[in-house]
Amino acid sequence: MTSKTRIIVSSDHADIPMRQTIAAHIEAKGYEVVDIGPTLNESTHYPKHGEAAALSVASGDCQLGVILCGTGQGIMMAANKVKGIRCGVCSDTFSARMIREHNDANMLSLGARVIGMGLALEIVDAFLDAEFEGGRHGTRVDMITAIEG
Ligand code: RB5
Secondary structure (H helix, E strand, O other): OOOOOEEEEEEOOOOHHHHHHHHHHHHHOOOEEEEOOOOOOOOOOHHHHHHHHHHHHHHOOOOEEEEEEOOOHHHHHHHHOOOOOOEEEOOOHHHHHHHHHOOOOOEEEEEOOOOOHHHHHHHHHHHHHOOOOOOHHHHHHHHHHHHHO
C-alpha cells in the first residue's frame, strides 16, 4: 500500500485511547486516516462500528481498516458480514503480516483488552507494511469471494 492509502479506524468503547493512539501512529507513517470514533467514553455497540468501517472499505472510500473492541472478535464478526470484507483478529505480528500476504485482508481487528499498546502498534505496522502476494493465494481469496455469492 502507498501513503495515499486511506485507512479507516474505528472501535467500540473498550479502549478509545488505544484507537486514537493507533490512528495517530498510522498517520505518522504517512497514511491518510479516517477515524470515525466513537469519542464518548460510554458503552456502545461494536456491531455498528464494525459495519460502518467495513462499508467504507467495501465502497472503496477507504482501502484498509483497523478496528478494535475488547477482544477484537465481535467487531471482526460484524465487519466480515459486509460483502468484500476480509477481516482477521491478530494478537501477533506474524498473523498480521500473513493475513495481508496470503489472505489479502482489507481489515485488521485488535483486542484492546488482550494486547498492550506496544504490541498493538507493532501488529498494525506488520499489517500495513505487508503486501498481498497473489498467485495461488489469489485463487484461494477468489474462492472466499465466491462464497459470498
Ligand atoms: C464490550 O464489553 C465487549 O463485549 C466488546 O468490546 C467486545 O469484546 C466484543 O466482542
